[in-house]
Amino acid sequence: MEKTLDYTSEPPRDRLQLIVRKDKPFNAEPHLPDLVEHPITPLNRFFCRNHGPLPLLDDNHTISIGGVGLATKVLYTVKQLKDMFHEKTIEMVMQGNRRDGLHKVKHTKGVIWGPGAIGNAVYSGCLLKDVLDHANVNFASEDITRLHLAFESVEECEEERCYGSSIPLTKALDEFGDVLLAYKMNGEPLTQDHGAPIRVVVPGIPSSLLPPVTVVMTTSNLTLVLAFKTEESNSYFQRKDYKILPGEVETEQEAADYWCKVPSIAEYNVQSYVCDPSDGLVDRSCRRIVARGYAVSGGGRGIQRVEVSGDDGKTWTVASFVHRPAKAPSSINVWGWCLWEAEVNVKRNTRIVSRALDSAGNIQQENPIWNFRGVMNNSWRTIDRERAEDANL
Amino acid sequence: MEKTLDYTSEPPRDRLQLIVRKDKPFNAEPHLPDLVEHPITPLNRFFCRNHGPLPLLDDNHTISIGGVGLATKVLYTVKQLKDMFHEKTIEMVMQGNRRDGLHKVKHTKGVIWGPGAIGNAVYSGCLLKDVLDHANVNFASEDITRLHLAFESVEECEEERCYGSSIPLTKALDEFGDVLLAYKMNGEPLTQDHGAPIRVVVPGIPSSLLPPVTVVMTTSNLTLVLAFKTEESNSYFQRKDYKILPGEVETEQEAADYWCKVPSIAEYNVQSYVCDPSDGLVDRSCRRIVARGYAVSGGGRGIQRVEVSGDDGKTWTVASFVHRPAKAPSSINVWGWCLWEAEVNVKRNTRIVSRALDSAGNIQQENPIWNFRGVMNNSWRTIDRERAEDANL
Structure with missing residues (x-):
């Protein structure tokens, strides 16, 4: 049975600019020749990837950090993050691309994205590394290279209680890794369709691990949870979604044996x-x-x-x-x-x-x-x- | 005219274990079935890559660090490096592999390496990062992501005054990058054929940038120079060797136009x-x-x-x-x-x-x-x- 989700707070959208792949949740990508007209993809031509309805939130929403290395949770509001930390700006690509090419070969599971599910944007925000430093996380004797940083948003989505994913902690701590808690896109405050009021952006890593929109969305006061864990996020998305299964696996039943054996995709390919x-x-x-x-x-x-x-x-x-x-x-x-x-x-x-x-x-x-x-x-x-x-x- | 180089100090070698691709300088690789018998490649089956003759050196030899961020050069003997810094051990591959496959398509320039020019070893040494920290390098307002760390050995080689190469500075400074000044291989002191008394090892980056042996070799007292530079090493190897030129470039003359336009290989491929x-x-x-x-x-x-x-x-x-x-x-x-x-x-x-x-x-x-x-x-x-x-x- 499908969940009943409330889509009454969705933003208005310029549907002429986009090919809608799914309406609820809203998933859409631009027309190809439009995409390569702009080095920095304009917002109305930027693909939308959602797992559930989009709530309306403001800068009072809170991010919680906890897990291995922290005795108690540390909380920051979006306003605090904007005020307390240096703003960094990076140009980066998100993509969730080209399932259609494989779907032509044989049936695949998921939204049939074309080659337009990609965009190049300029994001601004605070470096996640700076926030973790400020939170005084102490990993002591832990082997950092074996830890994961898990994200969890508390909004509802189709597949799970909420959207969740994780990245290797070393990526978050990498001085040159540029992982941001971003609050601007192309110089403007994030829009509802692209993660307002704040979102995690992880350059160089597939966006399906961190879909553009839903990571930071919630209807409660707690927008985003970050937790240090000894294993990857338990979420459906991290565990049963973004994995390259062997070619002989053709059904959900056959896949069941492979989810725990196959690693999550670590980075984009060429x-x-x-x-x-x-x-x-x-x-x-x-x-x-x-x-x-x-x-x-x-x-x-x-x-x-x-x-x-x-x-x-x-x-x-x-x-x-x-x-x-x-x-x-x-x-x-x-x-x-x-x-x-x-x-x-x-x-x-x-x-x-x-x-x-x-x-x-x-x-x-x-x-x-x-x-x-x-x-x-x-x-x-x-x-x-x-x-x-x-x-x- | 070829240089006259002195090969009188070469070590004895177990030639039955290796296919010799070139005798002087000594370049050889193991037989394929032998190679996959051992998870950690034994030294007598580890490929040898040299650009010149191998001198005999001991732990009194000196490494010099200088360039951007350092007013005066900082010197360490091998003995000091062994005594002063924590010893780190990593398992890693070096390769310089499979030119033969392309040479069958059309003539290529260089030693015709087969698929045995690869080995997996356990190296121990000090983290280059720790040494740079100790040397108190101060990059101040420099953009670190645009700096390079150049290596230079003062031994003679065929193509150049000495062997030289460089890596992006961020790789050397990466807390998880594991760049070593190694003095042990498979638990034993480095042999003459594999870089004694100390060598740079850069995991994940093609070995031709840093060939297994010659980097740290010299007949003088100065074994290895490290310099922070605003551009890559000027050496022949960095500038005119390890680059993937477009297919239409077929001669040295045609290549001349491309060396400065094509980037050096940054990492191994799959x-x-x-x-x-x-x-x-x-x-x-x-x-x-x-x-x-x-x-x-x-x-x-x-x-x-x-x-x-x-x-x-x-x-x-x-x-x-x-x-x-x-x-x-x-x-x-x-x-x-x-x-x-x-x-x-x-x-x-x-x-x-x-x-x-x-x-x-x-x-x-x-x-x-x-x-x-x-x-x-x-x-x-x-x-x-x-x-x-x-x-x-």
């Missing part, structure tokens, strides 16, 4: 996509076009090169970067995306594909490798099979 | 290899075999799964881990390799391949993508073309 032309091909006669798209990798790895092919991967052209994120050309702690363009020779109804190479030499794979949850698809872009002439997908 | 059977196929009639190999990724990313195919990639079997490195199943700051085995159905002269998936969801590519320097090849293993029946390589 990714790029041809967004313009949005179908990944031209269906009229023309010899040469300019293709456009995005590229990004995880864990702070920069993109060193994007190559584009107008003939389904037979020959490749090195793309030019139209936008490089803050920090590039440094190749570490890079959280934002690249936008690129390339002039390529094309044939009618033949796949136009891109492949990105990150600073660790990882490259996108040619063919999608299916998994039950349909996650972390970074194969070359697909096109509609019936429209393909030369293309193998 | 890697695995079928070592047993060593040819990657069976040439007699048998239905089912146990295949064995290694798997590792870079930047501290753990391996979450290895799959093996006995039919050239048509069907896959999940391998069992025979060895998992210290820190696994934690998926971050994992520096060691996995050894795996899998029972698979095989056909005569058909390629047996493996593909590894790391904690960031990166996976090995099917086909090698050639580059001029022949670096970072992580495609599925290749076999001799003339012996292949079903295989495409």
Whole structure:
């Protein structure tokens, strides 16, 4: 039986800008050519990822920190966090992307996200590390590298009592990790659809671990709980959602044996996509076009090169970067995306594909490798099979 | 004209255990089935990577630290480093691997390393971070994320006055980065072939940036120079060696335009290899075999799964881990390799391949993508073309 959830406080939305994948909770992504028009994705074209209804909250809401290393809980209101800590600003990508490519191979479970479920924003807030330092957490004899920092929001969602997830504590404590308690997006206070009044943002790590909106939402006074634990969050999302199961696991029943054996995804993989032309091909006669798209990798790895092919991967052209994120050309702690363009020779109804190479030499794979949850698809872009002439997908 | 270098102090070597790729300087790698017999690679089966002759040195040799953030140079003898700092031990992989796979596609420049140029060792030494803290380096208003830590050894080598390279300073300062000034390997003092009396080891970063042996070698009193710089090391190795050039660059002349535009490799990519059977196929009639190999990724990313195919990639079997490195199943700051085995159905002269998936969801590519320097090849293993029946390589 589905839960009855109260959606009466949802914000107004510019639905013309978005393709709605699910209405309640609201999940939507922008049209592809719109996405690559802006180096910093405007809010009305930024994908929305929700697990439940959005309450209306203000700066009196409270964050609680507790667990291993703290005898009693430490509380901060959003107002205190804004007043007490230095404001840091970072450019970073969130994504929850491209399940559709695997769903075409075989049924997957979840919202069928396309390649538009990605956005590059400028977030401002306090460094979570500064807040943890101020809270005087004392790990004493604990092996920090084995601890996790779990997040819990108390709002209701479909799958669970509330949304929850965790990250390795070392990521939160990393001086260069840039994990924020963010209260601004693109220079403006967070909107209801993007986590108002405050949210955790973890650069370089898949957004489904920390979906854009619901982490900090609640109808109670307690907006967000942070706890130091000796194991990952127990939440449905951390334990049974963002995992790459082996290809032979095809049903919920088969998956049951694997959830505890397969680790949660730790970082994004290397990714790029041809967004313009949005179908990944031209269906009229023309010899040469300019293709456009995005590229990004995880864990702070920069993109060193994007190559584009107008003939389904037979020959490749090195793309030019139209936008490089803050920090590039440094190749570490890079959280934002690249936008690129390339002039390529094309044939009618033949796949136009891109492949990105990150600073660790990882490259996108040619063919999608299916998994039950349909996650972390970074194969070359697909096109509609019936429209393909030369293309193998 | 080649330099005349003095090779009279070379150590004795167990040449039966190694395939010698070049004699002077000594470059060699073990036989594949031997390699996967031991979770921790014994010294006589550990690949040797040298750029010049090996001098004989003792604990009176000195390390110098200088550059941005230090008004005067700070010196430590090896003996002081051993006495003054806490000894840390880590399990980690070094590799300089698999140029041969790209060289088969088209000529590459450099020693033609096979897939045995990899080893998993236990190193002990002091944390470079502790030494830098003790030296009282003060970066004041510098943006640390843009600084590099350059290494320089004063020994002679073929390509340059001395071996040099650099890493991002953030890696050296990372509390969980485990960069060591190591003086032990597998519990014993370093041997001459592996960096005696002390060497820099940087887990998760390609060893060609810091070849196993020559970094700390010198015939003078000054064994190793560390300098904080606003740009990467100027050395040949950092600037014109470990870079993935675009495929269209085929000559030294064409490469000249690219060296300053292409970043140095920042971390290893995801890697695995079928070592047993060593040819990657069976040439007699048998239905089912146990295949064995290694798997590792870079930047501290753990391996979450290895799959093996006995039919050239048509069907896959999940391998069992025979060895998992210290820190696994934690998926971050994992520096060691996995050894795996899998029972698979095989056909005569058909390629047996493996593909590894790391904690960031990166996976090995099917086909090698050639580059001029022949670096970072992580495609599925290749076999001799003339012996292949079903295989495409």
